Amino acid sequence: MFSSKDQVLPSYDPTQNHNTLISLSLSLSLTSVITITNQDSRMVRTPCCRAEGLKKGAWTQEEDHKLIAYVQLHGEGGWRTLPDKAGLRRCGKSCRLRWANYLRPDIKRGEFSEEEEDSIIRLHAIHGNKWSAIARRLPGRTDNEIKNHWNTHIKKRLVKKGIDPLTHKSLNGKSSDHTETPPDKSSVHQDDDDQKSNKNNALGSLSARFLNRVANRFDFLMLDESCLENTSFMRELTRILQEDYV
DNA sequence: AACTCACGCAACCGCAGATGC
């Protein structure tokens, strides 16, 4: 049931938030709509790496060794303070990423098998671009790796086969219900403008990120592919959001 | 051999949600 990621990261249990998620009302989604659409009022956050002189770019062997040694000794977590303690001139975020995507001992390197690719396609049909959710179900593969593989290989292959990688339906235009079709990522910024100028169209042009968040909140309900086919579910969701938003 | 282009992948960035105080 648990992926290797969960085993390696005992402090992180993706299932533990479900009760919290259940209690979240759709008004939270409304908040998300407003946040997404109002790019101009985007909150300014302090950069994660305030200190100057922090190294960026490719990691050296020495840095890798330091990070591995530290994590093996102290475990994961405390990424903010880890660089200082481990003697690394790196941002904590960068350390976490390096560990999670490259240094973790359980990471499976090398080409994706056919079975793995099939799983990715199937899981993408259910979860969309929720790479971490997909990664949890593919032991040894990281979300970053899966995301890269999807974008560089699988997506192209599906298009070649005449399958829309976003909807997983035929590109021949058989699908007529666009309410369940996530928007193309390239249209996200344009969509934001549309939403500002036309409130009624807001729901039809939400960003993929927002849809993913909504999907995430319903993750515990969407346990199989039938949910994807369940257009009434999507219509109901749209209706609820519309009621909240308008 | 030199140059350009396309591709793949590691790493970065900015945000949202979780958590701590």
Add this chain to the structure above:
DNA sequence: CGCATCTGCGGTTGCGTGAGT
């Protein structure tokens, strides 16, 4: 309860490399 900080996630960028000319 509200604010600040930390962590995780998805989108994006940019560098290295190999193929093509």
